[in-house]
Amino acid sequence: MFKLFKKNGLAIVTSFILIITYSCKTNSTTASAEIKTAKNILVFSKTSGFRHTSIPKGILALQKMGDQQHWKMTFTEDATLFNKETLSDFNLVLFLNTTGDVLNRSQELAFEEYMHKGGSYVGVHAASDTEYEWPFYAEMVGAQFKSHPKQQKAVLNVDTSNPHPATSHYPASFEKFDEWYNFKKPVAKHVNVILSIDENSYQGERMGSHHPISWYHIYEGGRVFYTAMGHTDESYSDVNFLKHLQEGIRWSLGETEVEIAKGGENLLDANLSKWDVWMGAVHPTVDIDFEKSTNVQTGKPMGLNNDPKKVFSVHKENGDNILHITGEIYGGLTTKNEYGNYHLSVQFKWGDKQWEPRLKDKKDSGILYHAKGPHGTFWKVWMHSLEYQVQEQDCGDFIALGQVYGDVPATEKIQTNGKSTFIYNPSENNVPIKYAPGFKSGRVAKSALYENPNGAWNTLEIYCLGNQSIHLVNGHVVNRVNNARYDVGGKTISLDKGKIQLQSEAAEVFYKNMRIEPIVNFPSKFKKL
Known part of the structure; x- marks a missing residue:
């Protein structure tokens, strides 16, 4: 009526x-x-x-x-x-x-x-x-x-x-x-x-x-x-x-979705046509005509699809499309579409360059997935998301960014300062992981180190099914997230999809062979998890 x-x-x-x-x-x-x-x-x-x-x-x-x-x-x-x-x-x-x-x-x-x-x-x-x-x-x-x-x-x-x-x-x-x-x-x-x-x-x-x-x-x-x-x-x-x-x-x-092609899709092409760029604040050491800030976590962001320094670009190498991230300015390469129920596989290696404000730190990047909300909600650069950490000696770590988080089976270790750190352990109980009051930590370290030496290519994989995900480094399971969820509008909702972001975070990094394929189940090899 x-x-x-x-x-x-x-x-x-x-x-x-x-x-x-x-x-x-x-x-x-x-x-x-x-x-x-x-x-x-x-x-x-x-x-x-x-x-x-x-x-x-x-x-x-x-x-x-x-x-x-x-x-x-x-x-x-x-x-x-x-x-x-x-x-x-x-x-x-x-x-x-x-x-x-x-x-x-x-x-x-x-x-x-x-x-x-x-x-x-x-x-x-x-x-x-x-x-x-x-x-x-x-x-x-x-x-x-x-x-x-x-x-x-x-x-x-x-x-x-x-x-x-x-x-x-x-x-x-x-x-x-x-x-x-x-x-x-x-x-x-x-x-x-x-x-x-x-x-x-x-x-x-x-x-x-x-x-x-x-x-x-x-x-x-x-x-x-x-x-x-x-x-x-x-x-x-x-x-x-x-x-x-x-x-x-x-x-x-949300009653229908744009489906991943049945045979999978290559996410990298010469024009990055499946992606947008969000650029964060500019450090004073960067040669560019834009407002500068020594604190790139709080400074004015350059914004959407504004990348005059070509921090994100693609070139051909041996027939492959190679994504080159210079790292000179904090930023995020973000898929236009949201994805759920998939297997993401990509190869990466480190370049030689590092930039302020992380000249003396480990080389750092990251794959953010199930990304939600506006650009720049985290440090005015990235979205609320689950992070597959890409960092020297730490690839596969899980980090909860902003209001997107989950539970991880992990072993707790108490440090001398009284703070807790966690290491992925499939035999342990789930631990809620979020950087927020009432949570012990927003990060869970990988179970073991499986990275290749700097300069060599590594294969990184993420399996996402419903509100669960699994991290792999060079074929080894190193982390798992259960019960992914998102705090938004005063509610907590289960999270089974989102955009994918690749970080620029003051280190040069290369990616290639980035494919996403639809899945309806986790592979049988993960049943023991």
Whole structure:
């Protein structure tokens, strides 16, 4: 059924989806459980600029979609719902052909916090013609509307390098009638483009050789899906467009995933196309025109995809793509996608260079996995994550970064200063590991040293299944994490997926042959663990 109520003079419609399951015993418990788990979506269609006449058609189509998908949907143009308490009730916020300045600053901040806590966003068509003076929103959506030619048919091409449930029903190329947006700047590098328009297929103003129409990404903790289609009334009776929108919503809600290719994927290519770069603060010894700080853990970060010193680059060597991390500036190379249930394998070796502020320390890097939240939440550089330590004599150690942590079977050793250290031991009981009050340590050392000498290649592996993971160095199990979890928004949630980050931490390091393969079970050789 649908409920209509008013707030501040604006109509708000809520669609309640009641699922009744019949059973020979009772149906009340089942129905109650399903109502509690129904996903809650806020559809926002406020405009302060051009108003699309297709908005009512879009609302009706989304109501029907909500019925079919068992979502609870609230339709509103009341911006006062954008507050911390109200937004926390929603799994996803959808901007349906919004235009102009629709939120005040306090409402914008509430939405930013919502996304940081793992909220989700879907933008339809004119959602990119919204909030031009809000930098967070512009980066989240990925582009800002500039202009459009007359409405007409055009050919769209599916980007096969970025398979997504929202395009799996489309042929490789297809024709559609709509209003085709040009954007002010090239669509942001940090998004995954899934549909682009063939500019030779239509008449009028164009944008350039690369003209994305739909994309997705994970931005500062939240899932984001945007489609520039959806201007016309007819769009909301077009079964293919509605399937596209529905699957974008489902992915944003976490009901579907972008799957790892069955045969596995090579994560390194010449353009690092599967990765983003986040650069931290700059030490005064670095020759670059940017604000400097002797404390690189608290200084101003350079930010997203801003790497003028080419701290992260790829070159060819004997036919292999070699990732070169100079280490000169603290930073993180971060996958655009999240991954779960996988086997990650990579070879690494140390280079010769070291930099301030770690000139006299061990060479250090790290593979961060199940990474969550905004960039720079840890030392303004890295994300909350589980760390597979890559450090001289310490490869395979486990470190809990920020609010992502887990339990490790480990032997406790009390040091002379009274502090506890832990060494992985599969025969011991699990120990909660986190750098926080109430926890004895945030680190567990490897069980034994299996690294090759400096300058030689080593094989590092991580197996992740559900909320468990296993660390290997050159074929030897050296650590294991159980019950991975994430403290976010006042809740502790089980953690079974996340982004992968490679650290730049003042030491030169090389990586190659980085492959990720899907798994449904741990290999039988790990049963004894």
